[in-house]
Amino acid sequence: MSIVSNKELAENKLILLYIIDKVNIPISNLQITKIILENKFMNYFMLQQLLNELCTSNYLLYKNIDNKAFYTITPLGKQTLSYFTGHIPQGIKSLIDNSISNIRNNIRNETFISAEYTLSGENEFTVSCQVREDNFNLIDLKVTVGTKNDARRICENWKKHSQEIYSEIIESLIKDRIKNTGENS
Incomplete structure (x- = not known):
């Protein structure tokens, strides 16, 4: 069993905040899972744990709409992201930035x-x-x-x-x- 470093945990949380901030519309658990797994940013279990931690820490807001879990970034999440965006690897930020328009359109259509x-x-x-x-x-x-x-x-x-x-x-x-x-x- 591999142990994930604190640096990697923090980086993964920042990646989640970055994606949810860039999407700028409520994103379902299924949609964020699809983005994360398709790009191999982290595994499913880590993703679910970090989403839960980000909600508990008030960096993300969890809403239940039509029996689906949706996430949005909170002002505290935005503030934290603005301080630590530089800790997200540039390649990952570029990948997200280059595909965010398609991601947002897919989310709108699905949602x-x-x-x-x-x-x-x-x-x-x-x-x-x-x-x-x-x-x-x-x-x-x-x-x-x-x-x-x-x-x-x-x-x-x-x-x-x-x-x-x-x-x-x-x-x-x-x-x-x-x-x-x-x-x-």
């Missing part, structure tokens, strides 16, 4: 676009589709379909094309309202 289905009766599936922006529901759509295949296809299409579908729904609703009142657009 704010959701689609799932449940069996609601014999040969009935309820599909729930959502688009959220900054913890505000733009749309929360539920439809019932007769086959599991239809439910899956709706979920796939929503995840890939939710912005287009949302725009089409809004346009259709506005168009119908104007048409019914006799007004011209």
Whole structure:
């Protein structure tokens, strides 16, 4: 069993603070785990231990949103990071800085676009589709379909094309309202 030095523990905590600060939106445990493991910054168990320690020390804030754990950096975490950013290896900072835009976009898409289905009766599936922006529901759509295949296809299409579908729904609703009142657009 390898023993991790205090220097390495501190560096790993700074890496976590750096990523969460740079992302600048709430990040789920799953998302931070994926980033850390894909880049081999540390192992899973170390990551979970350090996240817990950073929350306990008030460097990170833990929120439970829709039964998912999300982390944000606290003012104390930002202040500490500003003092010790130089202790993060330059190669790691560059890697994070160069990929932060993609990371942020992936997190936004994963976090704010959701689609799932449940069996609601014999040969009935309820599909729930959502688009959220900054913890505000733009749309929360539920439809019932007769086959599991239809439910899956709706979920796939929503995840890939939710912005287009949302725009089409809004346009259709506005168009119908104007048409019914006799007004011209």
